[in-house]
Amino acid sequence: MTAKKTGGLAGISAGESAVCTVGLAGKGLNYRGYSIHDLAEHACFEEVAYLLIYGKLPNQTELTNYQSQLQSMRKLPDALLQVLKLIPKTAHPMDVLRTTCSMLGSLEPENNTEKQSQIADRLLACFPGALTYWYHFHRGQEISTETEEETIAGHFLHLLHGKKADALIERATDVSLILYAEHEFNASTFAARVTAATLSDFYSAITSAIGTLRGPLHGGANEFAMHLIEKFDNAAQAEQGVGEMLVRKDKIMGFGHRVYTVSDPRSDIIKSWAAKLAEQNGDTKLMAVSNAIEKLMWDEKKLFPNLDFYSASAYHFCGIPVDMYTPVFVFARTAGWAAHIIEQRNNNRLIRPTSEYIGPEPQTYIALAERV
Ligand SMILES: CC(C)(COP(=O)(O)OP(=O)(O)OC[C@H]1O[C@@H](n2cnc3c(N)ncnc32)[C@H](O)[C@@H]1OP(=O)(O)O)[C@@H](O)C(=O)NCCC(=O)NCCS
Numbered sequence: 001m002t003a004k005k006t007g008g009l010a011g012i013s014a015g016e017s018a019v020c021t022v023g024l025a026g027k028g029l030n031y032r033g034y035s036i037h038d039l040a041e042h043a044c045f046e047e048v049a050y051l052l053i054y055g056k057l058p059n060q061t062e063l064t065n066y067q068s069q070l071q072s073m074r075k076l077p078d079a080l081l082q083v084l085k086l087i088p089k090t091a092h093p094m095d096v097l098r099t100t101c102s103m104l105g106s107l108e109p110e111n112n113t114e115k116q117s118q119i120a121d122r123l124l125a126c127f128p129g130a131l132t133y134w135y136h137f138h139r140g141q142e143i144s145t146e147t148e149e150e151t152i153a154g155h156f157l158h159l160l161h162g163k164k165a166d167a168l169i170e171r172a173t174d175v176s177l178i179l180y181a182e183h184e185f186n187a188s189t190f191a192a193r194v195t196a197a198t199l200s201d202f203y204s205a206i207t208s209a210i211g212t213l214r215g216p217l218h219g220g221a222n223e224f225a226m227h228l229i230e231k232f233d234n235a236a237q238a239e240q241g242v243g244e245m246l247v248r249k250d251k252i253m254g255f256g257h258r259v260y261t262v263s264d265p266r267s268d269i270i271k272s273w274a275a276k277l278a279e280q281n282g283d284t285k286l287m288a289v290s291n292a293i294e295k296l297m298w299d300e301k302k303l304f305p306n307l308d309f310y311s312a313s314a315y316h317f318c319g320i321p322v323d324m325y326t327p328v329f330v331f332a333r334t335a336g337w338a339a340h341i342i343e344q345r346n347n348n349r350l351i352r353p354t355s356e357y358i359g360p361e362p363q364t365y366i367a368l369a370e371r372v
Contacts, residue, residue: 105203182336254309
């Protein structure tokens with residue numbers, strides 16, 4: 001195992017939370033006490049979003065009502081559509097979601113925190129429509145952002161591909177949303193909590209989180225993982241190419257984790273979905289390449305795939321463009337961010353750590369004209 005470095009607040013508890021435990025101390029990764037394995041096996045993403053935002057699993061009536069409520073919130077305001085048209089085709093789709101969140105915050109501002117859960121729901125309902133509206137607009141088509149689809153996964157895939165998704169693909173996407181929905185004090189959630197703790201508005205906290213998620217050391221890793229996997233035609237090439245990267249001390253995206261040390265409990269779940277989809281597609285290359293990279297990373301570095309590595313393959317088989325992988329993560333994690341913003345607000349204290357000063361000793365000010 002490669003030694004962990006100090007710094008980056010590694011191993012430091014930055015507060016209490018009842019939303020999720022990442023499963024250390026034998027508890028297993030769970031959301032509000034429910035095992036991620038049970039949720040991924042039996043629940044749909046809307047059940048999980050309800051659990052995170054409203055604090056309990058919905059019964060059948062509550063779930064049906066919640067899905068209908070989310071469906072009814074999908075229409076985008078005209079002013080937002082105009083803004084989406086102005087975002088260049090060359091922009092990264094994460095720009096689209098960051099701007100969507102920000103613009104909605106201007107159009108439908110949070111005047112009162114009693115509406116915070118509805119804002120979370122509105123964002124969950126709007127993000128797939130905003131992303132796909134922008135995507136299709138720049139390919140010559142203005143789409144309606146409303147569908148009859150019950151699930152966010154089905155709604156997104158329908159909007160993206162212009163037709164109802166295949167059942168296996170929809171469920172794979174749904175499961176991936178469950179797995180991506182929440183993960184304790186990860187960087188983007190922490191950013192959301194820091195913003196919320198200043199008593200800023202809900203949209204600002206989510207906008208901070210989107211900006212933080214995008215980096216390749218966090219959510220952006222799923223896109224970089226796909227770029228890597230796509231480079232190789234077979235397992236032998238992958239082994240050689242990744243081996244050379246390790247010699248150069250390159251980071252292999254989709255591997256390693258700040259908190260987990262031997263495995264990411266979400267990885268096997270999404271890997272099994274990627275394998276099912278590969279089989280349905282009759283694809284033998286992508287999984288062979290991925291398995292070879294996984295084996296090499298363990299043999300050489302004792303590093304394991306995190307959720308992002310096999311999510312990349314799963315999304316590939318779902319026909320999702322690579323630069324939408326991290327935005328799909330946003331669709332899901334919005335539920336977790338919302339839960340944390342609400343929790344932070346319920347027992348708020350400004351988050352303001354101190355730093356250890358390592359700069360120069362006090363010095364004499366030199367007048368501008370006298371400086372060399
Ligand atoms: C997730 C991550 C940021 C955690 O990092 P961290 O706790 O700060 O650990 P470090 O980056 O300091 O890594 C510790 C050592 O392991 C190595 N390492 C960690 N992840 C690695 C990876 N994915 N590829 C190659 N080496 C890796 C580092 O190079 C470092 O080696 P060194 O001590 O010889 O310099 C890191 O594993 C990473 O960058 N992974 C790739 C990005 C990714 O998949 N992010 C999604 C996370 S869910």
